[in-house]
Amino acid sequence: MNQGLVAIVGRPNVGKSTLFNRLTKTNNAIIHNRPGVTRDRLYGTVTSVDEDGSGYSIIDTGGFETKDLYYQPFAKNIVWEQTEMAIEEADVVLMVLDAKAGLHPHDRELVQYLHKLEKRVIYVANKVDGQEQTPAMWEFYELGLDHIYNCSAAHNRGVWDLACAIEDELEKVNGTKLQLDHDGATKIALIGRPNAGKSSILNRLCGENRSLVSDVAGTTRDTIDTVISYNKKPYVLLDTAGVRRRKKISDKLEGLMVIKSLRAIEDADIVVIVITADEGMSDQDARLASLAADKYKPVLIVVNKWDLIPNKDSNTAREYELDLREKLADISYFPVLFTSCLENKRIHKILQEVEALATAYDKRVPTARLNEVLERAVHEHTPALIRKLNKRVKFYYATQVRTMPPTIVVKCNVAGEIQESYKRYLTKRFRKDLEFGKTPLRVLFRGKK
Ligand code: GDP
Numbered sequence: 486m487n488q489g490l491v492a493i494v495g496r497p498n499v500g501k502s503t504l505f506n507r508l509t510k511t512n513n514a515i516i517h518n519r520p521g522v523t524r525d526r527l528y529g530t531v532t533s534v535d536e537d538g539s540g541y542s543i544i545d546t547g548g549f550e551t552k553d554l555y556y557q558p559f560a561k562n563i564v565w566e567q568t569e570m571a572i573e574e575a576d577v578v579l580m581v582l583d584a585k586a587g588l589h590p591h592d593r594e595l596v597q598y599l600h601k602l603e604k605r606v607i608y609v610a611n612k613v614d615g616q617e618q619t620p621a622m623w624e625f626y627e628l629g630l631d632h633i634y635n636c637s638a639a640h641n642r643g644v645w646d647l648a649c650a651i652e653d654e655l656e657k658v659n660g661t662k663l664q665l666d667h668d669g670a671t672k673i674a675l676i677g678r679p680n681a682g683k684s685s686i687l688n689r690l691c692g693e694n695r696s697l698v699s700d701v702a703g704t705t706r707d708t709i710d711t712v713i714s715y716n717k718k719p720y721v722l723l724d725t726a727g728v729r730r731r732k733k734i735s736d737k738l739e740g741l742m743v744i745k746s747l748r749a750i751e752d753a754d755i756v757v758i759v760i761t762a763d764e765g766m767s768d769q770d771a772r773l774a775s776l777a778a779d780k781y782k783p784v785l786i787v788v789n790k791w792d793l794i795p796n797k798d799s800n801t802a803r804e805y806e807l808d809l810r811e812k813l814a815d816i817s818y819f820p821v822l823f824t825s826c827l828e829n830k831r832i833h834k835i836l837q838e839v840e841a842l843a844t845a846y847d848k849r850v851p852t853a854r855l856n857e858v859l860e861r862a863v864h865e866h867t868p869a870l871i872r873k874l875n876k877r878v879k880f881y882y883a884t885q886v887r888t889m890p891p892t893i894v895v896k897c898n899v900a901g902e903i904q905e906s907y908k909r910y911l912t913k914r915f916r917k918d919l920e921f922g923k924t925p926l927r928v929l930f931r932g933k934k
């Protein structure tokens with residue numbers, strides 16, 4: 486399982502965005518049907534080279550619009566501030582050098598900066614288009630680094646090796662992080678735009694059973710998490726101090742909020758996205774929901790400030806929900822809740838929904854039952870003929886190989902030939918017929934060995 490957050494840093498024009506596109510490209514097929522993908526891409530998902538359906542998040546710090554400012558990395562400017570935060574939140578940093586341009590004083594500054602942080606950093610010289618090292622590359626040895634990968638993002642050379650190196654580093658990070666987990670408690674992240682009502686919700690969730698609340702050191706550096714109890718089970722509200730503090734920073738720029746949200750999604754078992762009834766779901770909210778779905782994390786959408794909607798009747802919520810689900814396209818199975826902190830309405834339902842999601846997330850179905858459903862689904866809707874092979878995909882059997890996220894492996898004759906639409910159909914049937922509720926399901930198709 487590969488997961489985590491990677492930040493790409495480096496001077497302008499070294500090829501960060503090109504590399505970002507190269508690394509995330511394989512994921513396009515999965516996200517094309519999702520909201521907000523046409524926007525300038527600042528972050529994305531890289532699917533694991535193991536093809537086990539896992540993946541990690543990656544931030545392109547070159548995606549922050551005002552590139553010129555970046556020329557003075559240590560000047561106090563917002564682009565640098567965002568890069569600094571991306572580095573701070575990242576599990577692994579990928580620093581890109583330009584093998585055509587050679588060493589630049591700003592490269593040296595950035596390397597020194599990273600050294601001080603004791604972060605896991607992978608250095609890569611980009612624009613090595615041919616087999617030969619460029620003369621400029623020798624200059625990089627001055628930096629005294631253990632290893633410098635080389636690649637050509639434009640020509641897709643060395644990118645695979647780099648992708649493997651990133652995953653190796655992430656694995657090391659994940660290995661050490663597990664010990665910091667809170668004894669099997671379900672970890673909840675509250676995300677959403679500033680002023681959506683996150684801290685108000687947090688206060689209510691903690692306030693209602695104050696005696697059961699305790700603050701503990703967070704899983705990431707310098708954060709405070711809060712443990713609460715619901716139905717005798719422990720839940721951890723991640724980075725509670727951050728939620729309260731975040732407002733100040735994220736007012737400045739949404740980019741900062743996004744970085745924090747990416748981190749929260751990585752660390753959480755369940756993601757609660759808070760939006761306001763009057764403003765609705767922003768593209769950014771939808772993209773974050775989409776990213777959580779890519780990571781197979783259950784998401785609860787809370788439409789807060791429901792009190793602001795005037796003249797409500799019995800249809801208002803239903804219609805609002807339909808609009809919302811339309812916006813969410815193929816991740817519309819996420820549960821939606823309408824709340825008001827002001828009137829204290831349905832806030833208590835948040836934990837109820839979270840509990841239902843957590844149960845589904847951890848659910849295991851018997852193999853026999855799973856295969857009944859597979860058989861029926863295929864019988865009711867047979868896959869299309871594969872023209873070039875002049876045959877149909879044959880499904881042999883299915884097994885659930887793990888929970889959190891529930892993961893089903895389907896064995897078949899020609900896994901590579903199944904249409905995406907058919908995969909979606911089977912996934913939907915599994916979710917519905919096996920009552921996985923509103924949690925994302927990971928379904929992997931494997932050919933005969
Ligand atoms: P960023 O500012 O660091 O995000 O850099 P970009 O990805 O925008 O790339 C800057 C320029 O370098 C563009 O013109 C790219 O086409 C070019 N470039 C990126 N990667 C390579 C590469 O591997 N080889 C060559 N020759 N050019 C590249």
Ligand code: GDP
Nearest residue numbers: 679680681682683684685732789790825826827
């Ligand atoms: P955060 O930035 O997401 O943590 O948002 P806050 O919890 O600080 O709330 C922002 C503002 O919205 C505050 O003035 C709250 O009092 C207000 N607020 C929060 N929840 C509600 C609600 O349900 N209805 C209304 N009308 N206002 C709310």
